Amino acid sequence: MRADARRNRDLIVESAREVFREQGYNASLDLVAKRAGVGAGTLYRHFPSREDLVNAVMQVWVDRVEEATEKVLAFEGPPRELLDQWLMTYAELISLHKGGPAKITAAMVQPDSPIAPKCKVLRDATSRVTDRLHEEGVLREGITAEDVCRLVGGVATVADGAEQPVSEIEPLLKVLAAGMAR
Amino acid sequence: MRADARRNRDLIVESAREVFREQGYNASLDLVAKRAGVGAGTLYRHFPSREDLVNAVMQVWVDRVEEATEKVLAFEGPPRELLDQWLMTYAELISLHKGGPAKITAAMVQPDSPIAPKCKVLRDATSRVTDRLHEEGVLREGITAEDVCRLVGGVATVADGAEQPVSEIEPLLKVLAAGMAR
């Protein structure tokens, strides 16, 4: 890739990160291009779809997911509490940007989505947690990582759409945890 | 209201019902006006916002909600099954149109929404069910009708966004029911 192309690409991603943080994942791409100081065509050349751009922005998010996963898995207390912790952590991770819960949860079931690789990281992390919880015998049989993703994703999507802070869904996550535990 | 205005209003609602059924609640309003054979301005005169139009279309939906409520409340079997039945019924009722789960569930927490009156009918119906279940002692303390609406609404929203038929979320609704029951 030519040096100026590389540089423009980076400018666009940086600008998108900023705009998405302020306005959410459905913000105007025109604004992203303007702030990056590039023409609209340049943005589309690098990122044919919005999802491709979101995927690039989510690159650093992967680190946060892995960090949070290690932290939760290192928890030494009762496994039942570990479940609660993961649900809250999961909800927070997908709610960092407005529009995140809906986009991430939808892509979770659509393997051809450009952001599928990022979703896979989160789903794999969830698998590690559910595997552990199944070993410990705290989860009901048949509860899969996908189930967790869709349940927590659903509740977080509703809160996000209603402009409610993610902290307010804690009671609902408790209900989910109770439903998944034996 | 003048006779021609009345007639145009009815044409718009009828057209909207058709278009929303085919394309969901976020379909183009321009198409609605075209099919109704009226100018765009006429549509906006009668319905200043999309939500106002959705509210008008949902008028007949109220009957379905009340009908379904009576049917579920008439159920004579174990109360725990009544819970399952209501969750499934609820999910079906809000999933009749694409975009319904998100719109109805969001409005459930926004009392100033034009479709709030319609949401109230569904919330009240849910209250009747939860009251009954609390009396029977099958629901955990603190579970409110609002909780039910947000939990089922969330799961249904995810399925709707992923273009999945509502029937596929039944296992997730079982998890919710287990979490809400004692």
Next chain:
DNA sequence: ACCTGAACACCGTTCAAGT
């Protein structure tokens, strides 16, 4: 009092012309 439809704004997307 109500309706029409052109006009405007906004945004996503493409592409001919330029470097």
Next chain:
DNA sequence: ACCTGAACACCGTTCAAGT
């Protein structure tokens, strides 16, 4: 090979002119 920005399409929304 890459970039620019005008141009097009689409849609929501308004409003002057008409009945």
